[in-house]
Amino acid sequence: MSIASVVVLVLILVAGVLFLTEKLSIDMVALLIMAILILSGVITPDEGIAGFSNRATVTIGALFVLSAGLFKTGAANFAGLYLSRLGKRNFWFTLIAMMLSIGVLSAFMNHTAVVAIFIPIVLDIARDIKTSPSKLLMPLAFSSIFGGVCTLVGSSTNILVNSIAEKSGEATFGMFEFAELGLMVFGVGILYMFLVGIRLIPDRGGDLRKALVKGRYLTEVVVQPQAKFLGKPLRESPLVRDLDIESLEIFRGDTRLCPPLSEVVLAGGDLLRVSCDVEKIRKLQELNGITLRSVPAGGLERRREGDYLVEAVVAPDSMLVGKTLREAHFRSVFGAGVHAIRHRGETMTDDLEATTLYPGDTLLIEARQDIIDRLRDHDAFVVVSEVGLPTFRKRKMLVAIAIVAGVIASSTAGLMPLVASSVIGAVLIVFTRCLTLHEAYTAIDWKVIFLLAGVLTLGTALEKTGIATAVANVLISTAGAWGPTALVSVLYVLTTLFTEIVSNKAAVALLAPIAIITARTMGIDPHPLLMAVAFAGSVTFMTPVGHQVNTMIYGPGRFRFTDFMLVGLPLNVAFWILSTFLIPRLWHF
Numbered sequence: 001m002s003i004a005s006v007v008v009l010v011l012i013l014v015a016g017v018l019f020l021t022e023k024l025s026i027d028m029v030a031l032l033i034m035a036i037l038i039l040s041g042v043i044t045p046d047e048g049i050a051g052f053s054n055r056a057t058v059t060i061g062a063l064f065v066l067s068a069g070l071f072k073t074g075a076a077n078f079a080g081l082y083l084s085r086l087g088k089r090n091f092w093f094t095l096i097a098m099m100l101s102i103g104v105l106s107a108f109m110n111h112t113a114v115v116a117i118f119i120p121i122v123l124d125i126a127r128d129i130k131t132s133p134s135k136l137l138m139p140l141a142f143s144s145i146f147g148g149v150c151t152l153v154g155s156s157t158n159i160l161v162n163s164i165a166e167k168s169g170e171a172t173f174g175m176f177e178f179a180e181l182g183l184m185v186f187g188v189g190i191l192y193m194f195l196v197g198i199r200l201i202p203d204r205g206g207d208l209r210k211a212l213v214k215g216r217y218l219t220e221v222v223v224q225p226q227a228k229f230l231g232k233p234l235r236e237s238p239l240v241r242d243l244d245i246e247s248l249e250i251f252r253g254d255t256r257l258c259p260p261l262s263e264v265v266l267a268g269g270d271l272l273r274v275s276c277d278v279e280k281i282r283k284l285q286e287l288n289g290i291t292l293r294s295v296p297a298g299g300l301e302r303r304r305e306g307d308y309l310v311e312a313v314v315a316p317d318s319m320l321v322g323k324t325l326r327e328a329h330f331r332s333v334f335g336a337g338v339h340a341i342r343h344r345g346e347t348m349t350d351d352l353e354a355t356t357l358y359p360g361d362t363l364l365i366e367a368r369q370d371i372i373d374r375l376r377d378h379d380a381f382v383v384v385s386e387v388g389l390p391t392f393r394k395r396k397m398l399v400a401i402a403i404v405a406g407v408i409a410s411s412t413a414g415l416m417p418l419v420a421s422s423v424i425g426a427v428l429i430v431f432t433r434c435l436t437l438h439e440a441y442t443a444i445d446w447k448v449i450f451l452l453a454g455v456l457t458l459g460t461a462l463e464k465t466g467i468a469t470a471v472a473n474v475l476i477s478t479a480g481a482w483g484p485t486a487l488v489s490v491l492y493v494l495t496t497l498f499t500e501i502v503s504n505k506a507a508v509a510l511l512a513p514i515a516i517i518t519a520r521t522m523g524i525d526p527h528p529l530l531m532a533v534a535f536a537g538s539v540t541f542m543t544p545v546g547h548q549v550n551t552m553i554y555g556p557g558r559f560r561f562t563d564f565m566l567v568g569l570p571l572n573v574a575f576w577i578l579s580t581f582l583i584p585r586l587w588h589f
Contacts, residue, residue, distance in 0.1 A: 030454020227289025
């Protein structure tokens with residue numbers, strides 16, 4: 001084995017550990033892989049940066065802009081509003097209608113955008129019909145995955161496989177070539193969730209605001225004119241110094257004082273709203289210079305018009321991931337306070353500033369409406385509470401729909417390649433003012449772009465060093481002895497395992513070249529093997545980190561890691577069996 005091969009194998013091992021432990025963000029891992037491969041001489045600088053100009057990378061970047069255009073003009077919101085009205089009538093009919101709507105939208109829009117629109121609506125429906133949000137959120141996420149596999153543009157892994165096939169000189173896939181198997185997956189998935197999955201989903205509750213006051217009390221503290229700590233900042237008062245009381249807000253007359261609250265210099269008559277347990281209330285009663293009064297029912301919801309408590313999920317690629325609130329300078333950067341954090345089913349209200357944040361964590365944030373609007377547009381969060389949906393440019397809705405339809409039609413008819421039509425469509429979305437240029441830039445998930453560029457580089461290294469050929473020979477000598485159908489089955493399982501452990505894009509970038517080399521060595525058409533890789537990389541349900549939409553619902557649904565395994569494992573097995581038997585019949589060897 002050559003030194004270059006050893007370097008690549010060690011890199012794959014290290015990258016897998018880093019992906020699994022999340023010590024570094026996935027895009028940083030991908031860029032490190034690229035840098036090390038170039039520095040070690042395994043690949044040339046031109047080969048190293050080729051991933052940035054790859055058709056898949058460019059196409060996915062353009063599709064982010066097109067999806068944002070549909071989102072900002074409210075094209076997807078009509079289904080959501082109708083579903084919200086329907087949800088107050090019948091749970092089971094609502095469940096079916098939601099999964100069908102989500103699936104259809106996800107076939108043509110970015111999964112993340114679709115799920116982000118529907119999370120607040122689903123939470124609102126759950127409250128209206130007195131159902132646990134977990135019972136609706138998991139079907140929401142899973143149905144977006146079911147629908148995404150029905151078209152070439154519905155899943156980024158489909159686009160990636162198509163690009164790798166084209167780069168290798170193989171025939172590309174059509175826009176709706178995935179639809180025949182995709183629709184079967186869609187139908188089986190919805191039927192499973194309706195008959196079996198919904199019963200396996202545990203009832204987890206879901207309102208973080210209720211969890212905040214469980215075991216704690218909201219109390220208003222009035223500072224008396226004779227208090228000895230007047231003229232001192234709150235952090236130096238006995239309220240914080242001796243009792244470590246958490247202040248939610250401070251009012252001076254009718255004015256609500258701005259954070260950071262710890263620096264507010266106390267004056268006679270100041271009213272502090274605090275959250276604490278019974279023992280601390282007893283100690284407060286013994287403290288000279290203050291008086292206590294009860295908080296009216298519902299006082300936590302709003303102090304005055306414009307002040308809200310909302311829940312926001314830490315996005316999978318958020319700038320907050322791996323940082324504490326203190327390290328992220330949360331109050332300074334966002335102008336809002338965090339009163340509770342839900343992490344892996346546990347609600348925390350103490351020592352929040354020192355709590356490390358992870359994707360899927362839910363923050364209970366208190367802020368004015370204008371700040372909440374900014375949070376909703378920020379890529380660090382998915383705001384999931386019911387205070388309202390973003391303002392849409394509804395006058396541009398038909399324009400956005402026409403542009404996206406034109407992109408799909410031109411690619412389907414073969415008038416131009418998908419990369420060309422999607423880039424032209426993205427330009428038109430901005431030119432027609434469906435999006436501003438700034439919104440177009442922010443709509444692109446740059447972490448995904450860098451991840452793609454990095455893992456494509458690793459795929460090139462696998463081919464160049466001969467490792468891909470060696471793995472292909474092992475597959476042929478083992479599974480290949482049972483025929484091509486066995487290879488489809490084995491590649492599906494391998495891709496599923498890689499996807500659940502690391503990233504679906506990394507799994508596809510590693511295994512698609514191996515599938516092509518295996519097919520060529522056996523003298524068969526590579527399309528069935530590539531389809532196995534594409535579908536296995538898209539339909540992933542067993543962990544909350546296997547797919548972005550699973551991560552998004554993790555916090556709001558108060559799910560545990562094992563919940564996804566319980567509901568998702570039968571789905572993964574069912575789709576593996578379905579693909580093993582149907583792929584060879586739909587795409588002949």
